[in-house]
Amino acid sequence: MRQIDADLAGTRGAGGGSEGRQAADLAAARRTLGIEIEGLQMLAAALEGALGTAIMDTVAAVREARGRVIVTGIGKSGHICRKIAATLASTGTPAFFVHPSEASHGDLGMITPDDIVIAMSWSGESSELASILAYSRRFRVPLVAVTSNAASTLGRAADIVLEMPKVPEACPHGLAPTTSTMMQLAIGDALAISLLESRGFTAQDFRVFHPGGKLGASLKLVRDVMHQGHAVPLAPLGTLMREAILLMNQRGFGCLGVLRDDGRLAGIVTDGDLRRHIGDDLLTRKVDEVMTRRPKVIRPDALVASAMELLNSSQITALLVVENERPIGIVHMHDLLRLGVA
CATH class of the missing domain: 3.10.580.10 (CBS-domain)
Known part of the structure; x- marks a missing residue:
């Protein structure tokens, strides 16, 4: 306990007291948001080039698919994928998340040739995706890659590559996925809203999928x-x-x-x-x-x-x-x- 107290005292002293520590905390928060905003700005700029073409191709491919959108990824990308699948499903595009590790143990049976797979990996080298990549190639399931490296294993295997701009993470060590996952989430939202508008999905259609809670109540007529x-x-x-x-x-x-x-x-x-x-x-x-x-x-x-x-x-x-x-x-x-x- 004495050692912990000493460490805490040292931290307070190094920060110039509680006010200094609070100022440092706020500065870190501002820096994080600033880096992530820059990442989103670079992403928006990239839409004027090859990324924009890939987005249009992806929307067309999903719209023409007779099955569902399978969204997959591992780690922090996997968490983002779950959210993207939920957003797609609630806005008129049937979709669900498949965990790449579970796919190797039977969940590949959830994917049909009528589906389309969107796989996310910032590096494009996530080994856990190997089974889904091989399966999609074997059974000709369309594959869309969301990665920062089009030359990666994922990028080379895909039919369409959404290549993200390479940007620094907001983490000062460059380790914790922060800017990268923010950009993945933004791309997912961009796809979902593009599909929503192209399908003519209305507020009343939205109501069908959101009958409960405050949102469901507000969507009543x-x-x-x-x-x-x-x-x-x-x-x-x-x-x-x-x-x-x-x-x-x-x-x-x-x-x-x-x-x-x-x-x-x-x-x-x-x-x-x-x-x-x-x-x-x-x-x-x-x-x-x-x-x-x-x-x-x-x-x-x-x-x-x-x-x-x-x-x-x-x-x-x-x-x-x-x-x-x-x-x-x-x-x-x-x-x-x-x-x-x-």
């Missing part, structure tokens, strides 16, 4: 959560305010939609309108004189997340749902909070 029919507070032009207020209290949304003779929305009476027009004659006035014209409304096919954003930005608590200029429902902030959107 307004029509799925709105109140309809008799629950919607509506009254025609010419209605006296005493009747309007009674109806607002009965429905409990703090507002009342005002209709034209043809059923189109003419305006809305809100609690705020009541406060602005408070006076001895309020109850005898007509809704026409009190209502807000051009109220905030939302379409039934809008995302619940859009409704929440509109409620927050407009600082209101309820939205009338309008289709062809006619109110067909109402959605309240409390409904969205119960769903877990916020």
Whole structure:
């Protein structure tokens, strides 16, 4: 214990106290991000050359494949591969991760000739990938290499090579994969979004794969959560305010939609309108004189997340749902909070 205490004291002294140590820590964090940002900038610049052509070829090959995308890699690259496979799968491109070591013990049976393999190795010389490389060549499974060395074993075996710029790691010893894995992740995201857009993958398609949690709730449609029919507070032009207020209290949304003779929305009476027009004659006035014209409304096919954003930005608590200029429902902030959107 005395030795540990002495070591800690020495560390504090070398750093000029806690403030000096904190400054050094922050400097290391800034340096790390700076090096990784430079790596991403080099990656973006490389897209103007051969890497860009390889990206387009990869997107075309994946789009034309009848099977799934098999993403594989070992070590830190393997962790990145798991994330890339998950991103692909959730954005409309069926994909999964195959561990290269497990592939040698039976998991090669998960790969079919209809699939396409994306293998990641910064050096391109990861021996654990040998079985998958041999298998892909034997059964003519298309192989895409993501590596910094096109002349490596992986690069030479591949049908398409995404050659990454050679950049220094953010690790001061040049050992811990940092900048390299950041660039691998970015390439994976670039492929996933390119495929998403080329397939015309929509927010509603995304919803199918994300039914749970806050994300799933925010991807619901307004029509799925709105109140309809008799629950919607509506009254025609010419209605006296005493009747309007009674109806607002009965429905409990703090507002009342005002209709034209043809059923189109003419305006809305809100609690705020009541406060602005408070006076001895309020109850005898007509809704026409009190209502807000051009109220905030939302379409039934809008995302619940859009409704929440509109409620927050407009600082209101309820939205009338309008289709062809006619109110067909109402959605309240409390409904969205119960769903877990916020």
